[in-house]
Amino acid sequence: MKPFEYVAARDSQHAVALLAEYGSGAKVLAGGTDLLADLKAAQHSPRVMVDISQAADLKGISLTDDGLRLGALVTHTEIMRSSVIRDYCPALIEAAHTIGAVQTRNLGTIGGNLVTCVPSMDSGPTLLALDAQITVVDLGGQRRMPLSALFVGPRKTSLADGQLLVDIVIPKASVGKPAAFLKFGLRKGQALALVNAAASLWVDGERTTFVAPRIALGAVAPTVIRAPKAEAFLAGLTISPEAMDKAGRIAASEAKPISDFRASADYRRDLIAVLVKRALATAYERSTAQKEHVQ
Amino acid sequence: MIDVTVAVNGSVRRAAVPPETTLLTLLRDNFQLTGTKLGCDVGDCGACTVIVDGMAVNACLMLAAQTDGRQVLTIEGLATKDKLHPLQKVFEESGALQCGFCGPGMLLSAKALLDENPEPSVYEIRDALAGNLCRCTGYSKIVEAVQDAARMRQTPQAHEAHQLEMHGQDHG
Numbered sequence: 488m489k490p491f492e493y494v495a496a497r498d499s500q501h502a503v504a505l506l507a508e509y510g511s512g513a514k515v516l517a518g519g520t521d522l523l524a525d526l527k528a529a530q531h532s533p534r535v536m537v538d539i540s541q542a543a544d545l546k547g548i549s550l551t552d553d554g555l556r557l558g559a560l561v562t563h564t565e566i567m568r569s570s571v572i573r574d575y576c577p578a579l580i581e582a583a584h585t586i587g588a589v590q591t592r593n594l595g596t597i598g599g600n601l602v603t604c605v606p607s608m609d610s611g612p613t614l615l616a617l618d619a620q621i622t623v624v625d626l627g628g629q630r631r632m633p634l635s636a637l638f639v640g641p642r643k644t645s646l647a648d649g650q651l652l653v654d655i656v657i658p659k660a661s662v663g664k665p666a667a668f669l670k671f672g673l674r675k676g677q678a679l680a681l682v683n684a685a686a687s688l689w690v691d692g693e694r695t696t697f698v699a700p701r702i703a704l705g706a707v708a709p710t711v712i713r714a715p716k717a718e719a720f721l722a723g724l725t726i727s728p729e730a731m732d733k734a735g736r737i738a739a740s741e742a743k744p745i746s747d748f749r750a751s752a753d754y755r756r757d758l759i760a761v762l763v764k765r766a767l768a769t770a771y772e773r774s775t776a777q778k779e780h781v782q
Numbered sequence: 783m784i785d786v787t788v789a790v791n792g793s794v795r796r797a798a799v800p801p802e803t804t805l806l807t808l809l810r811d812n813f814q815l816t817g818t819k820l821g822c823d824v825g826d827c828g829a830c831t832v833i834v835d836g837m838a839v840n841a842c843l844m845l846a847a848q849t850d851g852r853q854v855l856t857i858e859g860l861a862t863k864d865k866l867h868p869l870q871k872v873f874e875e876s877g878a879l880q881c882g883f884c885g886p887g888m889l890l891s892a893k894a895l896l897d898e899n900p901e902p903s904v905y906e907i908r909d910a911l912a913g914n915l916c917r918c919t920g921y922s923k924i925v926e927a928v929q930d931a932a933r934m935r936q937t938p939q940a941h942e943a944h945q946l947e948m949h950g951q952d953h954g
Contacts, residue, residue, distance in 0.1 A: 493784055493801030493847050516845070523804070523843050524824040536801065540848055564837070588913025589891065591825055593837040594844065676912030677826065 488523070489532040498542045499624060499653055506649045507626045509535045515651065516540065517560055518595040520587065521603050545598070545653060548572060553620075555657040559598025563610075564589070566597065576657060577773075578666035578685060582613045585670045588677050598652045601637060604644045604710065611638070611711035612685035613668045615703035617661040622653040629653065638710035664689060664699075667769035669762045673749065680706045681750045682758040684738075686766035690726065690774045697721040702734065702763055707742035707755055714738035717763065726771060728764075735763035784847045790815065791859025799846050806830045806841035808849075809856060817857035817886050821915075828914035831887035832856050838894035840913070857886035860893065869893055869931045878927035880918035888914045892928045901932055 491514075496502035506513050512534030516522055519540075526532055539545060545560040548569050555575060557566070563583040566572055572579050586592055586600065586609045600610040601621075611634075619634040626649065634655065637644050646652065666687035672678030683705040689698035700721040702714040717738040724730050744755035783798040790813060797812040806823075809815045809832070821829030823842045830841040833855040860867040866874070869889050879885045888911065895902055895910035902910065907928045908921075916924065 488802040488804075490800060490802050493845065495847070516848075519845065519848070520825055520840075520843050523845070527824060532802065536845075538845070538848060587825075588828070589894070589910055590828060590831055590838050590840045590913045591843075593839050676909070 488526045489529070491532040492535045493538060494535060495538045495540075496542050498544045499539070499651060502537055502539045502542060502651055503624055503626055503649070505535075505537045506651060509537070511648045513537050513648075515602075517599040518562065519599075520591045520595040521599060539651070550575075550662070551656075552659075553656050554659040555662050557597055557655045557657075559652045559654055560596045561598075563587075563592035563595050563597065563600075567592070575663045576613075576617065576666065578613045578616075578668045578687070578770075582609050582668040582670075582683075582685070585609050585668075585672075585680075585683070591677075597655060601634070601655070602644055602646065602652055604638055604640070604642050606641055606708060606710055607680045607683070607706035608711060609668075609670060609680060609683055609705065612683055612703035612705045613666060614655060614657070615711060615713055616666055616685040616687040616701040617657045617664060618701065619661075620656045620658060622656065623650050624653050625650045631656070635713070640709045661687070665770045665773035666701075667766040667773065669766050669769075671758050671762060679749070682706050682744075682755050682762055684759065684762035684766050686763060686770045688721075688767065688770050688774065690771070694774075695725055697724050697726055697730070700734075700767070702738050702767075704738065704742055704759060704763075707744040707759060709743075712742065714741045714763070716741050721767075728768070731764045731767040731771075732760075734767060735760035738763045784850075786846050786850045788846075788849050788851075789853045791854070791856060797846070801845070801847060803846040804842055805832070805834075805839075805844040805846050805849050805854070808846035809841060809854070812846075815856050815858050819883055819886055821883070821887075826913075826915070827884075828887040828891065829884055831890045831914060833890050833894050836894070836897065838891045838910075838913075855890065855893075857889060860889060867893070868934045869896070869928070872927045872931040872934060873924075876923055876927045876930065878919065878923040879916075884914055884916040884918075888916065888924060892931065895928070896932055896935060900935060902928070904929070 514533035516536050516538045546558045563586045566583040664687045668685040670680045670683040685703045688700040705711045717734040739756040739759040744752040746752045787796050819829035821827035825840045825843045832841045
């Protein structure tokens with residue numbers, strides 16, 4: 488790695504002050520599993536590395552008045568071991584488990600995964616399907632926005648210099664919502680997604696119709712995306728395997744996958760249809776299993 | 783330069799290093815602990831796996847500065863002077879390693895697993911070792927060795943009986 492200065496932030500406030508001080512010369516270091524790997528191949532290093540990995544206020548998983556809060560520094564391993572997440576958002580555990588291997592999951596953070604903004608990120612789809620919000624701070628204060636507003640393009644977020652992602656909040660209305668995440672890669676371990684998909688849904692009191700269905704896809708567009716046409720198709724529709732199958736095919740038509748050395752665009756579209764159908768079916772099974780949460 | 787104080791294999795070690803120094807470089811070049819291997823250097827191969835505060839991590843993906851004040855276990859800290867760690871003993875007995883380059887990382891990933899989960903299933907072992915690449919063995923003997931070590935930790939007698947059953951002789 489090319490040389491840089493290093494400074495460790497005590498907490499988010501300190502981090503924001505450091506980011507303001509160093510401006511565009513600063514880079515935030517969290518788990519480092521993407522950033523340091525990238526810097527080893529890079530011609531230049533940032534001038535200053537602002538290490539937030541020991542900032543206690545950016546850690547922790549908790550149920551709050553707003554919903555389920557995950558500090559930006561929560562690691563993928565912590566997600567997998569969290570009993571709160573197991574009880575209320577098990578699809579997040581499925582997503583975390585598909586990221587890298589144990590060593591990367593022990594260091595890598597959910598906030599770091601999101602701000603890489605790579606289209607194939609595995610944290611994104613489930614969170615989008617649960618209507619997650621994020622909190623961003625800078626010297627001017629903090630604001631809450633939908634996670635979808637973070638994603639601008641491949642490796643490009645809406646965060647400006649000086650801004651820091653603080654936490655991810657699954658809103659109260661989505662806590663306990665049946666959901667599922669599926670990923671298809673070329674290997675089981677340490678593989679990037681060819682396609683990943685998440686779905687969430689409520690069912691009505693009679694258990695016959697889809698309520699607030701959400702479908703999100705990764706690795707098939709410049710960013711992780713929702714599939715609004717497929718969602719609109721399902722909303723209020725009678726639950727059936729045929730409806731789930733059709734929704735999968737609609738979602739495939741909404742994506743813009745590319746062909747590369749891993750897979751062709753056509754193959755990716757076929758995968759979307761299959762993964763969406765299966766994610767919907769799994770989410771529906773969960774709505775049966777966790778009846779007490781159904782609204 | 784950054785001053786770093788780390789407890790490595792139970793001894794407090796200090797160094798002043800440039801900020802861009804990784805934990806891997808700190809261990810190998812500053813502390814001469816070359817058992818931790820440099821493989822891909824980008825977190826894919828697991829040859830540099832060490833245990834930091836109980837967690838298996840890739841030493842190539844941590845800055846030395848981030849380990850200030852923490853506990854690091856490397857392969858040099860696994861055996862005592864006159865006794866191999868059960869995992870090392872089983873890996874040796876069963877020929878789980880061939881060239882051995884992946885061995886330090888493989889053993890430390892396995893140790894982190896067994897510390898957390900003393901009776902892992904084959905699936906759990908494979909999952910825990912997914913970040914450690916081996917180009918020689920095909921992994922089967924490694925997975926079996928971890929199973930053996932788990933049995934040995936549970937009841938050393940059961941391990942001996944198992945060895946007899948498997949190999950028809952006492953490995954002593």
